Amino acid sequence: MELIDSDDSTASVFLHVLNTVNDVGSIRVNNVIGTDIGGDVTGLIQCRERLGGADSNLDMTVSGSVLGNLDVSYGAILGLDAVGSLGTSGTPITITTLKKIESIVADEIHAAIETDADVFVQYIETLGVASDGDFMGSLLTKNLTCDGCGAEPAGIVVAGDLLADLTFLVGVFEDITVAGEMTGTLDVAEDLSRFNTISIGGDLTGNVAFGGEVGGTFVIEGDVDSSIAIEMASLPATGVIIVGADLNGDIVMTDTAGLEGFITIGSSPLATTDPWGGDVVVGAYTIGKYYTNPIAQLGGGAVGIVPDWGFHSGDCFPEGSSVCEASSFPDDSTVIISHYGPIDDTVYDDLPIERKPLAGGSWTDITSDFEFSFDAGSPRDLLIDPTTGAWDPGYHYRVTHEEGDLQIPADVLVGESNVDVDAYVYTFCIVP
Secondary structure: OOEEEOOOOOOOOEEOOEEEOOOEOEEEEOEEEEEEEOOOEOOOEEEOOOOOOOOOOEEEEEOOOEOOOEEEOOOOEEEEEEEEEEOOOOOOEEEEEOOOEOOEEEEEEEEEEEEOOOOEEOEEEEOOOOOOOOEEEEEEEEEEOOOOOOOOOOEEEEOOOEOOEEEEEEEEOOOEEEOOOEOOOEEEOOOEOOOOEEEEOOOEOOOEEEOOEEOOEEEEOOOEOOOOEEEEOEEOOOOEEEEOOOEOOEEEEOOOOOEOOEEEEOOOOOOOOOOEOOOEEEOOEEEOOOOOOOHHHHOOOEEEEOOOOOEOHHHOEOOOOEEEEHHHOOOOOOEEEEEOOOOOOOOOOOOOEEEEEOOOOOOEEOHHHEEEEEEOOEEEEEEEEEOOOOOOOOEEEEEEEOOOOOEEOHHHOOOOOOEEOOOEEEEEEEEO
16 A cells, blocks of 8 residues: 545545555555554655644554654654564654654664654653664653653663663653663753653763753663763752763762762672772862762762772761860760761661770770661761760770671662672770
8 A cells, every 4th residue: 555645635534444464655644543554654654734723643553664754743643653663774764743742662763753842752662572672863852751641651661772862851750761772862951850760771872961950860780981971950869870880971060069969880790890980070079089078068968989888087077087185075976987878777787896095905895885876867877876885085996897787778779789888997086
């Protein structure tokens, strides 16, 4: 069948039922609803303008591939389901719609997809059954979101690599899940919602830019390439960026004190022994491994290497290896060991606490005289308070963390299990 065409009809032509076994050429009518094409669509699919201005929509299933352009300039794509591909790598297609895209599903996508600037995309998926499942081309829309879709799927799911450049004129309010690499760019004018996740199963080699905050979780299981940057205004307390392997590129927060959430590096088996190679920029400050900037200066969050979480000496109380005057250190003080990332406060062992006289002698275990807790408002901080004992002057104090006493929670890591924090020793002394 070469052509289905409403031609110059003044009536609205609806293609409600079309069941074919073979290929179809071009379709040019007002509405394409409920079609089932057994082969490919090789020509243009066009939903023409209706008299009176009612929507001209498309909802179709194709057992083969869609090889021609889609022009839905007077309505919405309610559903486009292709067992094969949309376009080919050599001949990509264009998909244009005035209103929303509720669902596009195909084995792979080679298309430039664009909606009107005031509408949204609800769901795009590549299946990767008979192909690599890549998404190549581009997407331009206002939001990735769901408007009362209930149990219907929402988001973007790519079975292969994400090669397309994605542009959202406002924000991302549904999940984006990519099984492979992301080589295309991601440009979001405002935010990643605090309730959603972007997950990249491989390397990130395309630039990422958010005009607002990354309020949700952004996971890159592989490397962040040295040629790219992940930019945002801020990472709020709800935000987490997980670089599973190596951070070779940069992560940039333009706001002063814009790091309120957590960035973790190196939790994947793919990570090298020195996974933090790029810069993390927070406002005017550029930080690297074992940075000493006070956390308050950066915004209250932290950047840590897994499993070498360690303690941020300057944010501890007292500062690690410091000499404290008894006059400014009451014996019932709370000692705070502040780490380079959050600690799981549900699974931990007490850390051995020892002391020895400043004048010399041996270390004595005093762990039982103290209790350990965590500050709910600051999951980086381990608190140590006297119970039956006290921080007496005239002593060196040593708190020894043995591997496994504390754990990094799985929700800031690649994978589903906690990871033991590497061993460390925290010391200070109190002089009379």
